[in-house]
Amino acid sequence: MTALEPFGARLRRAMDERGPLSVGIDPHASLLAEWGLNDDVAGLERFSRTVVEAVAGRVAVLKPQSAFFERFGARGLAVLEKAVEEARAAGALVVMDAKRGDIGSTMAAYAEAFLHQGAPLFSDALTVSPYLGYGSLKPAVDLARESGAGLFVLALTSNPEGGEVQHAVRPGDRTVGATMLAHLAAENAGQEPLGSFGAVVGATLGDLSSYDLDMGGPLLAPGIGAQGATPADLPRVFGKAVHNVVPNVSRGVLRHGPDIVALRDAAERFAEEIRAAVAAG
Numbered sequence: 001m002t003a004l005e006p007f008g009a010r011l012r013r014a015m016d017e018r019g020p021l022s023v024g025i026d027p028h029a030s031l032l033a034e035w036g037l038n039d040d041v042a043g044l045e046r047f048s049r050t051v052v053e054a055v056a057g058r059v060a061v062l063k064p065q066s067a068f069f070e071r072f073g074a075r076g077l078a079v080l081e082k083a084v085e086e087a088r089a090a091g092a093l094v095v096m097d098a099k100r101g102d103i104g105s106t107m108a109a110y111a112e113a114f115l116h117q118g119a120p121l122f123s124d125a126l127t128v129s130p131y132l133g134y135g136s137l138k139p140a141v142d143l144a145r146e147s148g149a150g151l152f153v154l155a156l157t158s159n160p161e162g163g164e165v166q167h168a169v170r171p172g173d174r175t176v177g178a179t180m181l182a183h184l185a186a187e188n189a190g191q192e193p194l195g196s197f198g199a200v201v202g203a204t205l206g207d208l209s210s211y212d213l214d215m216g217g218p219l220l221a222p223g224i225g226a227q228g229a230t231p232a233d234l235p236r237v238f239g240k241a242v243h244n245v246v247p248n249v250s251r252g253v254l255r256h257g258p259d260i261v262a263l264r265d266a267a268e269r270f271a272e273e274i275r276a277a278v279a280a281g
């Protein structure tokens with residue numbers, strides 16, 4: 001199978017053409033109820049199809065959260081496969097949020113599941129956890145390069161508990177989070193206009209000026225909306241790296257469903273605020 005154009009280049013173009021917003025597909029049981037849907041596979045399918053129909057033709061990225069689909073077993077995964085296919089057909093890049101991480105030999109199988117072209121759940125990029133050691137991700141890095149896919153490596157997560165691991169200082173060295181950013185900078189070296197190996201850095205984190213966020217790849221920034229961050233926070237948190245930020249909003253958009261126009265308008269409002277904040281930053 002021929003490799004796709006590298007993910008970083010495809011993402012840069014999508015961000016330039018559509019704006020950088022990522023909308024999450026997170027079918028929480030509480031959202032299914034708010035939308036008047038049953039907490040079953042039919043409700044899941046209706047929810048994810050509605051989100052795809054509302055925004056996949058407009059935003060750069062759709063980020064399905066696999067846990068909400070895995071909850072329903074094989075039939076949930078079938079819904080996820082369909083959502084990936086339809087979102088990509090509508091021109092959105094799909095970042096599969098599965099946060100996989102394991103010893104290298106098992107990581108190779110996770111990579112096959114999400115990053116091998118032709119796999120039922122092939123996605124443009126995958127979120128991965130480096131907390132078995134960055135080197136354990138090598139099979140995913142290698143397969144992503146081969147396929148033209150990308151990775152988003154958890155570096156500085158949006159949740160308040162993340163700091164105990166990610167801000168920990170290695171003896172005689174930098175923090176664990178900074179170490180992950182440095183590994184990614186090495187992966188992305190020489191990749192123009194943007195590398196394919198991104199970091200997850202929460203928009204909730206406040207001042208990150210002690211971190212070198214300019215690592216040549218995209219920064220997936222969850223936390224806007226339900227977790228309390230706003231588009232206006234982006235320049236303060238990300239500094240000059242703000243132009244490489246893909247801000248994600250899940251519940252902040254999804255709570256406006258099931259009406260397609262209301263969902264679309266909500267995404268458009270976030271997109272507009274993000275555009276203004278980035279331009280000012």
Ligand SMILES: O=C(O)c1cc(=O)[nH]c(=O)n1[C@@H]1O[C@H](COP(=O)(O)O)[C@@H](O)[C@H]1O
Pocket residue numbers: 024026065097127156157158159200201202222223224225226227248249250251252
């Ligand atoms: O990798 C992620 O996407 C992620 C990393 C992180 O540090 N924090 C975080 O919230 N996420 C995901 O981003 C989404 C945030 O959802 P909302 O808080 O509803 O906008 C969820 O799917 C989370 O699993």
